[in-house]
Amino acid sequence: MKTFFLVFISFLLFNSAFAQMNVPEKEVPIYEFGKPVEDFETNFENLFHNWTTENVTNADDFQLLKYELVETINDEKAYQVYRNYFSGRKAVFSSTSGSSGGHIDSTGQLVEYSELYIEPGYRGHEIIDYSRLPDKLQKALNKEFIQELEEVKSKPLSIDSLDLNYYSYSFSKTDTVVDNDKFNDFNTVGIIHSHYGQEVYTTGKLSQNFMDVKIKKRKRITDLDVEEIRDLILEEEKTRRIGYQVRFNEKVSMGDKVYVVIFRYKNNLFSNYVICDSESKKVVMDYLFKSIEVTV
Numbered sequence: 001m002k003t004f005f006l007v008f009i010s011f012l013l014f015n016s017a018f019a020q021m022n023v024p025e026k027e028v029p030i031y032e033f034g035k036p037v038e039d040f041e042t043n044f045e046n047l048f049h050n051w052t053t054e055n056v057t058n059a060d061d062f063q064l065l066k067y068e069l070v071e072t073i074n075d076e077k078a079y080q081v082y083r084n085y086f087s088g089r090k091a092v093f094s095s096t097s098g099s100s101g102g103h104i105d106s107t108g109q110l111v112e113y114s115e116l117y118i119e120p121g122y123r124g125h126e127i128i129d130y131s132r133l134p135d136k137l138q139k140a141l142n143k144e145f146i147q148e149l150e151e152v153k154s155k156p157l158s159i160d161s162l163d164l165n166y167y168s169y170s171f172s173k174t175d176t177v178v179d180n181d182k183f184n185d186f187n188t189v190g191i192i193h194s195h196y197g198q199e200v201y202t203t204g205k206l207s208q209n210f211m212d213v214k215i216k217k218r219k220r221i222t223d224l225d226v227e228e229i230r231d232l233i234l235e236e237e238k239t240r241r242i243g244y245q246v247r248f249n250e251k252v253s254m255g256d257k258v259y260v261v262i263f264r265y266k267n268n269l270f271s272n273y274v275i276c277d278s279e280s281k282k283v284v285m286d287y288l289f290k291s292i293e294v295t296v
Contacts, residue, residue, distance in 0.1 A: 025295050025296065026295075026296060027294070027295055028293060028294050028296055029290060029292070029293055030050050030051075030055065030289060030290075030292040030293065030294055031043040031044075031046055031047055031282070031283045031289065032046060032282065033050055033296065034049055037281050037282050038281065039281055040259070040276045041067075042281070043259075043274075043276060043281070043282065043283050044259065044261065047064070047067075047289055048064050048067075050294060051064055055116070055294050056116055056117075056118055056292065057098070057115045057116050057117050061265060061266055062118075062263055062264065062265050063263060063264040063265075064261065065263055065264060066261075066262050067259055067260065067262070068259065068262075069257060069258075069259055070259060070260050070273070071257075072255060072256070072257055072278075073252070073254055073256050073257075074254065074255070079252070080156075080158060082248075082252070082273070082275065082285075083158075083245050083248045083249070083252070084156050085273060086244060086248050086273075087157065087241045087242075087244035087248065088154055088157075088241070089122055089123055089150075089154055090122065091273070091287055092120050092121070092122065092270055092273075092288045093121060093122065093123050093287045093288065094118050094119065094120055094121075094287065094289075094292075095119040095120075095121060096116065096117065096118055096119075097117045098116040098117060099114075099115050100112070100114040100115065114295070116292070118288075118292065119265075120265050120270055120288055123153075134222050136222055136225075136226060136229065137221070137222065137229065139226050140226045140229040140230050140233070145230055148234070149234065152234060152237050152238060152241075153237060153241070157242075157245065159201075159242055159245045159246065159249075162242070163203065164201050164203060164246075165201070165202050165203070165204065165205070166199070166200075166201055167199070167200040167201075167206060168197070168199050168200075169197060169198050169199075169200075171216075198214075199243070200239050200243065201239060201242045201243050201246050202235075202239050203242070206235075206239075207231070207232070207235055209228055209231070210232060210235055210236070210239075214232075214236060248285065251285050252275055252284060253277070253278065256275050256276060256277055256278050256284070257275070257276045257278065258275055259274045259276065260272065260273050260274070261274060261289070272286065272288050273286075274286040274289070274290075
């Protein structure tokens with residue numbers, strides 16, 4: 001009986017440890033990891049608490065200073081203001097990069113690592129070295145055209161009165177990979193499946209150049225002449241802004257709360273506006289922090 005009892009306890013311990021080892025990891029938005037989101041402020045308490053180098057590798061480049069309630073979206077005017085903000089050039093976006101992997105240390109243990117770098121910025125404010133662009137693009141992006149493009153990015157837009165066309169494209173590709181190993185009589189064959197999809201909203205029919213360059217990838221932008229390049233850039237910006245406004249309509253409703261997170265990145269001060277759903281209390285609109293997830 002004593003032997004059976006010890007074996008039974010060992011069996012339980014083994015199965016408990018095995019279960020823990022095989023618990024699948026999941027990704028939780030940084031706003032929602034920690035305290036359950038039962039009120040609006042909890043989102044930001046979690047954000048500030050989770051802002052560590054364990055979750056964001058370059059977290060020390062940031063100083064999260066404060067957050068505060070701005071207002072409740074109670075009328076059409078406020079709704080239009082924030083829809084234009086999130087579809088225009090003033091919203092704070094993030095540029096992300098990272099890597100993950102692992103190695104065996106001197107004791108034979110697997111050491112895993114994961115890195116995530118966040119850089120805030122404004123859409124359309126990218127620093128471009130025009131001298132490194134092909135000649136045709138340099139000619140297309142002259143001072144007069146840049147001014148025209150800035151007007152498209154910044155002027156007020158409302159999709160409510162527009163008759164929109166919706167396009168959805170999906171492409172799949174399968175490649176066979178053969179490894180010709182001279183030390184092996186057999187080739188190692190692998191199959192790589194890739195998938196590409198895009199959704200586009202526009203007020204008219206998409207141009208053939210948009211289809212060839214942006215959708216089907218049958219041409220490069222440098223295959224076009226200078227005027228065609230300009231037309232394509234303007235068309236892409238217009239469809240992008242319309243798409244952002246459609247997304248805003250899907251996520252934001254009257255009664256939602258607007259907060260602002262004020263932070264410093266290196267020597268620059270940023271104000272990042274965030275919208276929380278009036279019912280779930282969770283963040284529904286934010287192009288900077290919302291995409292960051294914590295592995296649990």
